[in-house]
Amino acid sequence: MTRLVLAALLSIAVAFLLTAAEAAIWRMSRVRAHELLEEGMLGDLVLCPEVAERQAVTAGHSTEAEIELLTVHGILHLLGYDHAEPEEHKEMFGLQDELLAAWRAR
Numbered sequence: 001m002t003r004l005v006l007a008a009l010l011s012i013a014v015a016f017l018l019t020a021a022e023a024a025i026w027r028m029s030r031v032r033a034h035e036l037l038e039e040g041m042l043g044d045l046v047l048c049p050e051v052a053e054r055q056a057v058t059a060g061h062s063t064e065a066e067i068e069l070l071t072v073h074g075i076l077h078l079l080g081y082d083h084a085e086p087e088e089h090k091e092m093f094g095l096q097d098e099l100l101a102a103w104r105a106r
Contacts, residue, residue, distance in 0.1 A: 042075070042078040042079065043078045045071065045074040045075060045078065047067060047070050047071065047074070049063070049067070052066045052067050052070055053066070055070075068100060068103060068104070069096070069100060072096050072099050072100055072103075073096055076092055076095060076096060076099075081095070
């Protein structure tokens with residue numbers, strides 16, 4: 001998969017996920033996330049296609065699926081989600097799975 005195709009996929013994923021993220025904010029208990037969205041800046045999300053490709057092989061799925069997963073995961077971190085504690089892990093990965101399923105079903 002070329003870098004141009006990966007960049008296009010990432011752009012589409014980010015556009016979709018930012019819309020989903022706005023909806024998710026209303027369900028979350030993080031105080032700063034809605035303030036950051038109102039300011040128009042969440043932070044930076046940087047993905048390396050070569051790393052995504054290696055991780056995809058290890059995980060047993062496509063590079064595209066790995067980039068989707070990394071995008072969702074990264075945006076959730078930007079929104080204030082974490083997975084250091086078991087309850088946080090359950091919440092974050094549950095929402096991650098929900099967003100990925102919605103993206104892939106469209």
